[in-house]
Amino acid sequence: MTLSSTPGPTPDHAQPAPSRGGRLRRSFDRHWYAWAMVLPTVVVLAVLIGFPLVQGIWQSFTDLNESNQRSEVCTKTLGGGETCKPNPDAAKFVGLDNYVDVVTGERGRFWLWFTNTVVWTFACVSFHYLLGLGLAVMLNRPMRGRGLYRVLLILPWAVPGFVAAFAWRFLFNENFGLFNSLLTTVGLDPVDWFSHRWTSLFTAITTNIWMGVPFMMVAILGGLQSINADLYEAAEMDGASAWQRFRHITLPGLRPISATVILLGTIWTFNMFPVIFFVTGGQPAGESEILVTGAFRAAFEGVRNYSLAATYGVLILSLLLVFAATYRRALRSQGEVW
Amino acid sequence: MADPTLAQDAGAHTRAATPRPRRTRSPLASVALHGTLGLAVLVALFPIVWVVLSSLKPGYAIQSSEITLFVEPSFDNYVHVLTETSFPRWFLNSAVVAAFTMVIGITMSASAGYAMSRFNFPGRRGLMWVFLVTQMFPVAILIVPIYTIMANLGLIDTKLSLIIAYCTVAVPFCAWMMRGYFDTIPKELDEAAALDGLGPFATFYRVVLPLARPGLAVTAFYTFLTAWGEVAYAIAFIQTDENLTLGAGLQQFVPRFNPQWDSLTAGAVLITVPAALVFFFAQKHLVAGLTAGGTKG
Numbered sequence: 001m002t003l004s005s006t007p008g009p010t011p012d013h014a015q016p017a018p019s020r021g022g023r024l025r026r027s028f029d030r031h032w033y034a035w036a037m038v039l040p041t042v043v044v045l046a047v048l049i050g051f052p053l054v055q056g057i058w059q060s061f062t063d064l065n066e067s068n069q070r071s072e073v074c075t076k077t078l079g080g081g082e083t084c085k086p087n088p089d090a091a092k093f094v095g096l097d098n099y100v101d102v103v104t105g106e107r108g109r110f111w112l113w114f115t116n117t118v119v120w121t122f123a124c125v126s127f128h129y130l131l132g133l134g135l136a137v138m139l140n141r142p143m144r145g146r147g148l149y150r151v152l153l154i155l156p157w158a159v160p161g162f163v164a165a166f167a168w169r170f171l172f173n174e175n176f177g178l179f180n181s182l183l184t185t186v187g188l189d190p191v192d193w194f195s196h197r198w199t200s201l202f203t204a205i206t207t208n209i210w211m212g213v214p215f216m217m218v219a220i221l222g223g224l225q226s227i228n229a230d231l232y233e234a235a236e237m238d239g240a241s242a243w244q245r246f247r248h249i250t251l252p253g254l255r256p257i258s259a260t261v262i263l264l265g266t267i268w269t270f271n272m273f274p275v276i277f278f279v280t281g282g283q284p285a286g287e288s289e290i291l292v293t294g295a296f297r298a299a300f301e302g303v304r305n306y307s308l309a310a311t312y313g314v315l316i317l318s319l320l321l322v323f324a325a326t327y328r329r330a331l332r333s334q335g336e337v338w
Numbered sequence: 339m340a341d342p343t344l345a346q347d348a349g350a351h352t353r354a355a356t357p358r359p360r361r362t363r364s365p366l367a368s369v370a371l372h373g374t375l376g377l378a379v380l381v382a383l384f385p386i387v388w389v390v391l392s393s394l395k396p397g398y399a400i401q402s403s404e405i406t407l408f409v410e411p412s413f414d415n416y417v418h419v420l421t422e423t424s425f426p427r428w429f430l431n432s433a434v435v436a437a438f439t440m441v442i443g444i445t446m447s448a449s450a451g452y453a454m455s456r457f458n459f460p461g462r463r464g465l466m467w468v469f470l471v472t473q474m475f476p477v478a479i480l481i482v483p484i485y486t487i488m489a490n491l492g493l494i495d496t497k498l499s500l501i502i503a504y505c506t507v508a509v510p511f512c513a514w515m516m517r518g519y520f521d522t523i524p525k526e527l528d529e530a531a532a533l534d535g536l537g538p539f540a541t542f543y544r545v546v547l548p549l550a551r552p553g554l555a556v557t558a559f560y561t562f563l564t565a566w567g568e569v570a571y572a573i574a575f576i577q578t579d580e581n582l583t584l585g586a587g588l589q590q591f592v593p594r595f596n597p598q599w600d601s602l603t604a605g606a607v608l609i610t611v612p613a614a615l616v617f618f619f620a621q622k623h624l625v626a627g628l629t630a631g632g633t634k635g
Contacts, residue, residue: 038450135378154621155383156386159610162567176403277570299485
C-alpha cells in the first residue's frame with residue numbers, strides 16, 4: 001500500500017483516501033464496470049445459494065418434517081371458499097436439539113456414517129492420487145503408443161457417474177456378477193459383497209477409484225509437463241539416480257498442482273452421491289452409508305425429516321470448511337503461496 | 339496472475355517440456371513399462387467392455403454365472419429400451435435440462451470470470467472464495483431448502499426446478515473455469531484494445547470473448563455433462579415418469595425385486611455414448627481450466 005497523491009492512472013491497490021465518501025466515490029468510478037460484470041452472477045448466487053443456505057441453517061434449528069411443513073391449515077367452507085388458520089402443529093424452533101440428537105447418536109447413525117465417510121474419502125483420494133501419479137509419470141516418458149494409452153486410460157472419466165455406479169453394481173452382483181463368476185471359476189467361494197459393511201464399502205471404493213484416477217492422471221500429467229526439462233538434465237549430469245530425480249525434482253515440481261487436486265478430490269469424494277447411493281444402496285441396512293447419502297435418505301425416504309437432513313448438511317459443510325482451512329494453513333506453513 | 343505454464347492446455351507443450359530426449363531403454367524396462375500400462379488399460383476398459391458385451395446378450399444369459407463373451411448377440415435389448423420403455427422420454431428430458439443449465443451457466447458467468455481475471459476490484463478475493471466454497475457445498479445442505487422453496491412455488495416435478503437447482507452447481511463452476519481460461523489470454527490484448535478506444539465492455543465482448551471460444555465450449559460441455567449425470571436432485575424433485583431424467587429413470591430398470599439387467603445395460607450404453615463423445619472434445623482443456631483456477635486462489 002502506497003499513498004499516492006499524483007493524479008492520473010495509479011495502480012489498482014493504491015487507495016488515496018482523503019475522506020470516506022470521496023474514497024467510495026473514487027472506488028466506484030474505477031471499478032463500476034468490474035462490479036457490473038460480476039453483478040448477474042452475484043445476484044444468481046445470492047438467490048440460488050445464499051438464500052437456501054440461510055434457510056437450510058434455519059431449518060436445522062427447527063423440527064420441520066413432512067407432516068408439519070404447512071404454516072396454515074386451510075379448510076373448504078360450504079360456500080366454496082376457503083378459510084385458513086395457523087397450523088397448531090407447525091414446525092417450531094427447537095434450538096440445538098437436532099445437533100445434540102445427531103451427535104449423541106439419539107437419531108440416525110452419525111458416527112457410523114462419519115467413520116465410513118472418513119475411510120471412504122481417505123481410501124479414495126490416496127488411491128486416486130498415487131495411481132494417478134504413477135500412471136502420469138509413466139505416460140510422461142517418450143514411448144510408442146503414448147497417445148493411445150492416454151486416451152484409453154481417460155475413458156472411465158467419460159462415463160457418467162451413475163452409469164459407472166450401475167455398471168459396477170452389475171459386476172459385483174452376488175448371483176451372476178463377473179467377480180463372483182471369476183471367483184467360482186478359479187475354485188473360490190463367491191463373496192456376498194453387500195451383506196457385510198466392509199465388503200460393501202470395498203465395492204463402492206473400488207468403483208470410485210476406477211472413476212477418479214483419470215482426472216488425477218491428466219492433472220498430474222499437466223503438472224509434470226510444466227517442470228523445466230533442464231533440471232532433469234542437470235541432475236543427470238550430477239549423477240542423480242532416477243529415484244533421486246523423482247524425489248527432488250518431480251515431487252517438488254508437482255506441489256502446486258498436487259495441493260489443488262488433493263483439495264478438490266477430497267471435497268468431491270466427501271460429497272460423492274451416486275456411487276454409494278447406487279452401488280451399495282447403504283446395504284447392509286444402512287451400514288455402508290456415508291454422510292451425504294445418509295442425509296439424503298433422511299430427507300426423502302420414509303417419513304421425510306427435513307430438519308434432520310438440514311442438520312446433517314450443516315455438519316458436513318462445517319467439516320469440509322474446517323478441513324479446507326486446516327489444509328490451507330498447512331500449505332502456508334510450508335511456504336506455499338496458495 | 340496465474341502461472342501461464344499451468345494454465346495452458348496440458349497437451350500443448352508436450353514437446354517443449356519432455357523431460358529427457360528419447361533414449362534407448364533396456365528391453366526389460368520397456369516390457370515392464372508397457373506391461374504396467376497395458377494392465378492399467380485393461381482395468382480401465384473391462385467394466386465398459388463387459389457392460390457393452392452384456393447389453394448384446396439376451397436376458398437369461400446376462401443373469402447366468404457362466405462367463406461368456408457372446409451369447410446370441412443382437413440389438414434386441416436396445417430395441418426394447420428405445421421402443422417399449424420411457425427411456426426416450428427421459429433422454430429428451432435430460433437433454434433439455436442439461437442444455438438450459440449449460441446456456442444459463444455460461445451466459446451468467448462469462449463476464450464474472452472476465453472481471454475476476456482482469457480487474458483487481460474490491461471484493462474480488464472474497465468472491466473467488468465464495469466460488470471455491472460453493473464447490474464444496476454438499477448436496478445435502480441445499481437440497482432440502484431448495485426442495486421446500488420449489489414446493490412453495492409449486493415447481494416440484496417440473497424440469498424448471500431441476501434447471502434452477504443445477505444452476506447452483508453450474509454458475510460458480512463456470513465462473514471459476516472461465517476465469518482460468520481468461521487468464522491464459524494475454525492482457526496486452528486488452529491494453530491494445532483500450533488504447534484503440536474500446537471501453538471495458540466492448541473489449542470483453544468484441545476482443546476477448548471471441549478468443550475465449552474454446553474455453554466457452556469446454557465449460558459449456560462440462561456443465562452439460564454435469565447436468566447429464568446428476569441424480570440426487572432428480573430423484574428428489576421429480577415424481578412422475580414422464581418428467582424423469584436419465585439419472586433418476588435408469589434405476590427403475592433395477593428395482594430390488596425382478597431387476598431387468600438387460601434393459602439396464604442397454605440403457606447404460608445409450609447414455610454413455612453421447613456423453614463420451616462430448617467428453618472427448620472437451621477433456622483436453624478441462625483439467626487445465628480447473629487447476630489453473632485453483633492454483634492461484
